Amino acid sequence: MHIVWDGWIWDYNSFAVVNRNIVGALDRMGVDVRLSAWIDGQPSREKFLDCDRLLALAEREKDLENAITIRQSWPVMAPYYNPKHNWSTMRGRFCVGFFIWECECMPSAWVEAARDVDLIITISPFSAGRVERALRVGGVSTPVLAIPLGVDRRLFHPTCAPHPSLAPARSFRFLYVGPWQARKGSDLLRDAYMEEFSDAEDVSLVVHSRGEASPAWTESLLPHAPHILVVSEDISEIRMGGVYTACHCLVHPARLEGFGMTMLEAMACGVPVICSDTGGQRVFADYDNAVLLPTCEEQFTFPFELSGTAYRADQRALRQAMRDVFEGVYGSGRVEQGVTTAKSFSWERCARSIIDSIVTVMAAARA
DSSP states (O other): OEEEEEEOOSSSSHHHHHHHHHHHHHHHTTOEEEEEEOSOSOOOTTTOTTHHHHHHHHHSOOOTTTSEEEEESOSOOTTTSOGGGSGGGOOSSEEEEEOOOOOSOOOHHHHHHGGGOSEEEESSHHHHHHHHHHHHHTTOOOOEEEOOOOOOTTTOSTTOOOOGGGTTSOSEEEEEESOSOGGGTHHHHHHHHHHHOOTTSSEEEEEEOTTOOOGGGTTTOOTTOOEEEEEOSOOOHHHHHHHHHTSSEEEEOOSSOSOOHHHHHHHHTTOOEEEESSSGGGGTOOTTTSEEEOEEEEEEEEGGGEEEEEEEEOHHHHHHHHHHHHTTOSOHHHHHHHHHHHHTOOHHHHHHHHHHHHHHHHHHHHO
């Protein structure tokens, strides 16, 4: 099987993280995989664990007419990104659109573009259900399969050395990893933290924004507001495990989450997790390894002027969960179960499932 994997590679965004890890796993499994890396950044041995091997895979000659081509992108990239990366431009004997999406609807042009691929892979049953619903309403029958992502336990484990950039934080540290974005529930977290804690308490909310710091985290703070530390530097994947181990609890009350890699990474590092009870994270997060917050449906405005249903975490439950963890009411059993859960989500398992799915769909098409 000759695979050409097409997408972002040399970046910190979730697309690039997924691409690097799956391509690396396919290569370690002995699959003939070639990498078509978009121009999105600079390769660096200091930033990316398998940099040299990925560069070698990018140099391999690509037989696109006979390849199985997998492209991770939106179905239509224009006008936000280069239209040459649209699904309609893919070449190969079998074309796969790898698609990270959380909304229950999508632009009509995306629905039509789904006809241009033989298979759509997404990252959780939650995401697959939403993608499939939007496509079927639009009359598109392209198969949609859910294949959960993984975590690299070479990088994420309980013994990672704490990252020094968190030194200014106070003794107890809540952590949020991601942008200021309503879909991620960052506003819910900020409000709950501000309401539940005060500056008199030895606690910090550490925000790692991956280079996208927003003043919304610290603007209009009231007197005696609890401490917030925003870390906006681009911390490499090689050192990211130390951000988790330097903190005591990851909080992620997302309204919509396709998978939630940061939650799985935190579990792998032995860090307690507080998250919403609805979303793609439920493929690995349960009541035994995390604190799950009850949610209620709310109308939500998505990107591209779309609207639909999202899931809002209960604010009282979020405040109480944070207070309980701060006061030590969490339990080592949940932490241990989280570490155990993370061990079962490897990138090799993800890559193997992708191969198996492609073989199955190709066989069904020939039958």
